[in-house]
Amino acid sequence: MLNNVPPGQYEIVAWHEGWRVIGESPMFDVMTQTRVKRPVFSDAVSWSKSVTVAQGSTAEVHFTLGEKTPQMAQGH
Numbered sequence: 001m002l003n004n005v006p007p008g009q010y011e012i013v014a015w016h017e018g019w020r021v022i023g024e025s026p027m028f029d030v031m032t033q034t035r036v037k038r039p040v041f042s043d044a045v046s047w048s049k050s051v052t053v054a055q056g057s058t059a060e061v062h063f064t065l066g067e068k069t070p071q072m073a074q075g076h
Helices: none
Strands: 008-016 021-029 034-041 045-053
Touching: none
Parallel strands: none
Antiparallel strands: 008 045, 021 034
């Protein structure tokens, strides 16, 4: 919850790092001196929604991870 937000039009963005494993990457573990494979995850995604906050009122914005139209995160 955000308190004391001035009235106006806002763009709210929800960001989530990639969570689907899309492959593996070989690497060398220095501690164990063995070759290991680490998971490679999908790119981060973001969802955005516009909201208008009226003077003296509240506004709600809801996001559902996994929506059909996520946007690729930019600048992260």
